[in-house]
Amino acid sequence: xxxxxxELRRARAYLNRVAEPPAPALSELVTEVxxxxxxxxxGAGPLPARVAAxxxxxxxxxxxEADLSAIAALRGRLVVPEDAEWxxxxxxxxxxxxxxxxxxxxAPLALWVRGAGRLDELGERMVAMVGARAATGYGQRVAxxxxxxxxxxxxxxxxxxxxxIDAAAHRGALAAEGRTVAVQACGxxxxxxxxxxxxxxxxxxxxxxxxxxxxxxxxxRYRFLVRNRLIAAFAAGTVVIEAGVRSGARRTASAAAALxxxxxxxPGPVSSALSVGCHLLVREExxxxxxxAAEVVEAVGRIGADLAPGxxxxxxxxxGLSPELLAVYExxxxxxxxxxxQLMRDSGVPLHRVxxxxxxxxxxxxxxxxxxxxxxxxxxAGRGGA
Amino acid sequence: xxxxxxELRRARAYLNRVAEPPAPALSELVTEVxxxxxxxxxGAGPLPARVAAxxxxxxxxxxxEADLSAIAALRGRLVVPEDAEWxxxxxxxxxxxxxxxxxxxxAPLALWVRGAGRLDELGERMVAMVGARAATGYGQRVAxxxxxxxxxxxxxxxxxxxxxIDAAAHRGALAAEGRTVAVQACGxxxxxxxxxxxxxxxxxxxxxxxxxxxxxxxxxRYRFLVRNRLIAAFAAGTVVIEAGVRSGARRTASAAAALxxxxxxxPGPVSSALSVGCHLLVREExxxxxxxAAEVVEAVGRIGADLAPGxxxxxxxxxGLSPELLAVYExxxxxxxxxxxQLMRDSGVPLHRVxxxxxxxxxxxxxxxxxxxxxxxxxxAGRGGA
Numbered sequence: 001x002x003x004x005x006x007e008l009r010r011a012r013a014y015l016n017r018v019a020e021p022p023a024p025a026l027s028e029l030v031t032e033v034x035x036x037x038x039x040x041x042x043g044a045g046p047l048p049a050r051v052a053a054x055x056x057x058x059x060x061x062x063x064x065e066a067d068l069s070a071i072a073a074l075r076g077r078l079v080v081p082e083d084a085e086w087x088x089x090x091x092x093x094x095x096x097x098x099x100x101x102x103x104x105x106x107a108p109l110a111l112w113v114r115g116a117g118r119l120d121e122l123g124e125r126m127v128a129m130v131g132a133r134a135a136t137g138y139g140q141r142v143a144x145x146x147x148x149x150x151x152x153x154x155x156x157x158x159x160x161x162x163x164x165i166d167a168a169a170h171r172g173a174l175a176a177e178g179r180t181v182a183v184q185a186c187g188x189x190x191x192x193x194x195x196x197x198x199x200x201x202x203x204x205x206x207x208x209x210x211x212x213x214x215x216x217x218x219x220x221r222y223r224f225l226v227r228n229r230l231i232a233a234f235a236a237g238t239v240v241i242e243a244g245v246r247s248g249a250r251r252t253a254s255a256a257a258a259l260x261x262x263x264x265x266x267p268g269p270v271s272s273a274l275s276v277g278c279h280l281l282v283r284e285e286x287x288x289x290x291x292x293a294a295e296v297v298e299a300v301g302r303i304g305a306d307l308a309p310g311x312x313x314x315x316x317x318x319x320g321l322s323p324e325l326l327a328v329y330e331x332x333x334x335x336x337x338x339x340x341x342q343l344m345r346d347s348g349v350p351l352h353r354v355x356x357x358x359x360x361x362x363x364x365x366x367x368x369x370x371x372x373x374x375x376x377x378x379x380x381a382g383r384g385g386a
Numbered sequence: 387x388x389x390x391x392x393e394l395r396r397a398r399a400y401l402n403r404v405a406e407p408p409a410p411a412l413s414e415l416v417t418e419v420x421x422x423x424x425x426x427x428x429g430a431g432p433l434p435a436r437v438a439a440x441x442x443x444x445x446x447x448x449x450x451e452a453d454l455s456a457i458a459a460l461r462g463r464l465v466v467p468e469d470a471e472w473x474x475x476x477x478x479x480x481x482x483x484x485x486x487x488x489x490x491x492x493a494p495l496a497l498w499v500r501g502a503g504r505l506d507e508l509g510e511r512m513v514a515m516v517g518a519r520a521a522t523g524y525g526q527r528v529a530x531x532x533x534x535x536x537x538x539x540x541x542x543x544x545x546x547x548x549x550x551i552d553a554a555a556h557r558g559a560l561a562a563e564g565r566t567v568a569v570q571a572c573g574x575x576x577x578x579x580x581x582x583x584x585x586x587x588x589x590x591x592x593x594x595x596x597x598x599x600x601x602x603x604x605x606x607r608y609r610f611l612v613r614n615r616l617i618a619a620f621a622a623g624t625v626v627i628e629a630g631v632r633s634g635a636r637r638t639a640s641a642a643a644a645l646x647x648x649x650x651x652x653p654g655p656v657s658s659a660l661s662v663g664c665h666l667l668v669r670e671e672x673x674x675x676x677x678x679a680a681e682v683v684e685a686v687g688r689i690g691a692d693l694a695p696g697x698x699x700x701x702x703x704x705x706g707l708s709p710e711l712l713a714v715y716e717x718x719x720x721x722x723x724x725x726x727x728q729l730m731r732d733s734g735v736p737l738h739r740v741x742x743x744x745x746x747x748x749x750x751x752x753x754x755x756x757x758x759x760x761x762x763x764x765x766x767a768g769r770g771g772a
Contacts (some may be wrong), residue, residue, distance in 0.1 A: 138655060267653030267665060269524060270677040279653060279677045282668065289675065291656040291665045348731040 005082075011039035012080040012110040013064035017214045018042055018055045021226055022106035025050035030109060035080075063214070070215035076114035076188055079210075081107075087123040090234050093259040096359045097369045098340070105229060105258055108212040114188050115208035117156075117179055122208060126156045126181070127300055128235035128256070130228075130249040131165025131242040132274050139242035139274060142266055143168035144175070146239065149293030151178020155300070156207065158183065158234045160227065161196050165241045165249070170203055179207040181234065185227035186219035187211065228252040229259070237262035237300045239290060243277025250277045253287060260356040262299050263287040285350060317366060324349055328357040329366055329376075337373035391468075397425035398466045398496040399450035403600045404428055404441045407612055408492035411436035416495060421466075449600070456601035462500035462574055465596075467493075473509040476620050479645040482745045483755045484726070491615060491644055494598040498574050501594035503542075503565055508594060512542045512567070513686055514621035514642070516614075516635040517551025517628040518660050525628035525660060528652055529554035530561070532625065535679030537564020541686070542593065544569065544620045546613065547582050551627045551635070556589055565593040567620065571613035572605035573597065614638040615645070623648035623686045625676060629663025636663045639673060646742040648685050649673040671736060703752060710735055714743040715752055715762075723759035 001009075012035050019026045029051050030038045041047060042055050043062065071078055079085050091107045099105035113119065127150055129143055143165045147157050151173035159166040161182035173180040182203045184192055188211050191197035200209050212230060213223065228251055232238050238256035240263070243249035253263045265287035268275030281287035290296050318326060331347035332338055340358065344351045358374055361367040368377045387395075398421050405412045415437050416424045427433060428441050429448065457464055465471050477493045485491035499505065513536055517525055529551045533543050537559035545552040547568035559566040568589045570578055574597050577583035586595050598616060599609065614637055618624050624642035626649070629635035639649045651673035654661030667673035676682050704712060717733035718724055726744065730737045744760055747753040754763045 138657070142656060266656060267661070267668075267675070269655055270528060270652060271524075275653070276677070279675060282653075282675045283677075283681070289653070289665060289668045291662070291669075295669070345733070346731070348736075 007036055008082060009068070009078060009080060010064045011035040013067050013078055013214070014039050014062050015042065016108075016110040016212070017063060017067065018058045018061075020054075021108060021212050022104060022229070023054045023109070024103040024106050026054050027106045027109065035082075035109075067214045067216075070187075070189060071112055071114075074114055074188055074215070076112060079111045079113050079119055081110075085118045085120050087119045087234065089120070090123045090126070092363070093233050093261065093359060096260055096362075097374075098355055099259055102258060104226075105255070107233075108230065111210050111212060112188050112214060113208055113210045115181075115204035115210070116206055117181070117208045119208065119210070122156050122179060122181055123234055124156075125154065125300070126158050126235040127296055128158045128231045128238040128252070129165065129169035130159060130231065130238060130240055130252045131169075132244060132247060132249065133162050133164040133166075134274075135164035135168070135242050136268075136272060136274055138268060138272070139165055139266075140168040143241045144172035146241070146266075146293045146296065147172025147178075147180070148176045150296060151176035151180070153293070153297050154178075155297065156181060158231055160185070160224075160231060161192070161200055161203070161209070163193060163195075167196060167199060169241070170199060174202055177206075181207050182209045183227055183230050183234070184209060184211040184219075185213065185223040187213050187215040187217040189215040190218075192219045224248060225251060229255045232256035232261055233259050235261065237264055237296065239264040239266065239296055240278055240281060240287065241266050242268065242272075242274040243281075244274060245276050245280065247277050250281065253281055257286055257352050257355070260359045262356060263352070264290040264296060264299060266290060286352060321361075321364075324353060325357050325361060328354055329361055332367060332374060332376050334376060337370060337375040339373040343374070393422055394468060395454070395464060395466060396450045397421040399453050399464055399600070400425050400448050401428065402494075402496040402598070403449060403453060404444045404447075406440075407494060407598050408490060408615070409440045409495070410489040410492050412440050413492045413495065421468075421495075453600045453602075456573075456575060457498055457500075460500055460574055460601070462498060465497045465499050465505055467496075471504045471506050473505045473620065475506070476509045476512070478749070479619050479647065479745060482646055482741075482748075483760075484741055485645055488644060490612075491641070493619075494616065497596050497598060498600060499594055499596045500574050501567075501590035501596070502592055503567070503594045505594065505596070508542050508565060508567055509620055510542075511540065511686070512544050512621040513682060514544045514617045514624040514638070515551065515555035516545060516617065516624060516626055516638045517555075518630060518633060518635065519548050519550040519552075520660075521550035521554070521628050522654075522658060522660055524654060524658070525551055526554040529627045530558035532627070532652075532679045532682065533558025533564075533566070534562045536682060537562035537566070539679070539683050540564075541683065542567060544617055546571070546610075546617060547578070547586055547589070547595070549579060549581075553582060553585060555627070556585060560588055563592075567593050568595045569613055569616050569620070570595060570597040570605075571599065571609040573599050573601040573603040575601040576604075578605045610634060611637060615641045618642035618647055619645050621647060623650055623682065625650040625652065625682055626664055626667060626673065627652050628654065628658075628660040629667075630660060631662050631666065633663050636667065639667055643672055643738055643741070646745045648742060649738070650676040650682060650685060652676060672738065707747075707750075710739060711743050711747060714740055715747055718753060718760060718762050720762060723756060723761040725759040729760070 094107040147169040157173040158181040159169045232255040240249045265278040265281040282289045327347040331343045344354045480493040533555040543559040544567040545555045618641040626635045651664040651667040668675045713733040717729045730740045
């Protein structure tokens, strides 16, 4: 590691602790001036009021070296956006206009990671499974089965390692010798819940246990909500297995929708209080109803299938687009911008699907986003003569 | 009864038996020349080839008097379209372009009825509940509960009196002292299934047991499919409680959709083979997911609420339209016709909702249908100076 790299890593470690995530103003500062300069400004310099508000409580305390030593002692590592391993593709969802419009949806400044899996590789085909801690036997059976079958299909299951649905999903994936990722809401020096220390160790053997929070940080209710956005962001789709009316799982589903991800919900008996949240998601058209792992694969696979040919060798610029993506693309006039709502009306595609389609079209270079909404990108712009 | 009325009733009784329903060519002939002349033509005259094909097997046999005596002996009656009791409003669904395009969706030529309820009164606020005969305990509990709660809300439950879901729905309604309607696929001189003779008698006490088939006709597989369209047509909405992948209940749901009715499905455990059909209906966007009777009332009540003010005293011609009806109406240009698919794209309303919206708009006199699709009707056309 060069001294420059070491300084950058130290800066990220310092910034990652100095503000409670998500820290929109600090993120903006880091984007503008880079992590090293941002760390210097936060530590000593004059700061814009918004950044000062986010960082004033902890700016005097630099525990970067201690944190880096602590993660090394756990045989873990700090992964920063400047690393090849950084899941840049997954986190592109934080840069869409919809995500940018809400200060809750900000990418992490760094990630503390324990495990054999490289984040960028794990993240290629990932599905999140979330649900109630006090799950029923039915919910846990479904979660285990889905986890098992998704893992058999080569999909990496991401969840939160909590009791109930989370643990069942991880265990299902492990039973199929698949890789799985647990996102924690505390420092990696502790297991949460403590009873899942063994489960977390097994997850780390082939997959990853990760957290936005530096070693020593304790879990807290609001950190779970903040953590949930990472679960949603990592995965192409989020499956809610069981959820009450007001539940963390439904919030994760909202995060997934805001980040343009496919949201799925598993139905259950109408007499079960823990299926009410799932049924609501379907009734409110926030989630697709899924009953089998194959339906999850189909929903997530479609996205992958759409993307893969487009990114490699497109023959015509709209080749390989699904009918839905094509409908959204064609609803955009050649020379005028449109907002999602207008595109919904013109394309007949539901709003949440329009919102997931646009970032996919952007990844293919077909559309872009400006101050007055989404617009078409000319097919050959920036592609040279080929 | 005048001699003319008697002759008309005899003609309908004859025609109702002479062809196996639905008889699209015969229906057309009756519409063109009236039942009395149609009966004479079928009995003796030259016939268009299509009508001859439908009637040749039975035209020589006139059992009208015997059938009318048989229904009288059962303390029942023949109800014909010329009667005030005829459920003309419900059966308007057979006259939409979508229904007319498919020969399966034809109104019956007459109905054999047993029971205290007048068909036109029963039909004002009706919900159909259908599902598997070999229902699970879960399905039967849900059907009974929905039947009970809908009846308490003054809604008439219509079903087929079969084992399983049908019987549970009727029983639930009866338990709440509500009125319920059973549509049979055989002559009313027999109970089908025979074990439900007592149930059918109870249904007839306050509601109605009815059939398109004259006394003596035996139930047959294809008659159940034909019968199902009547269940769908009577009700403003059809709820599928439990259904396998290929099931009569799903066919009834298709009929309901084709007839512009709200289709609803109740979810269940993903591990239950009898919930697969319900989940498919939701996944394929053919049905709205419902988990409580109140959600059924909401879905059906909205339609009633939309209609009621419109039919009585409209102040502005689009007053009282729901946002969705308004969206469909406004997607129609002032002077050009449109097909449902175009209206779907322009309004952003899903196709099956567009198809249920158009007949409602037609009932309000706002739209009409011609050979090139749906068109706006000028607000004051045919309304006089007021």
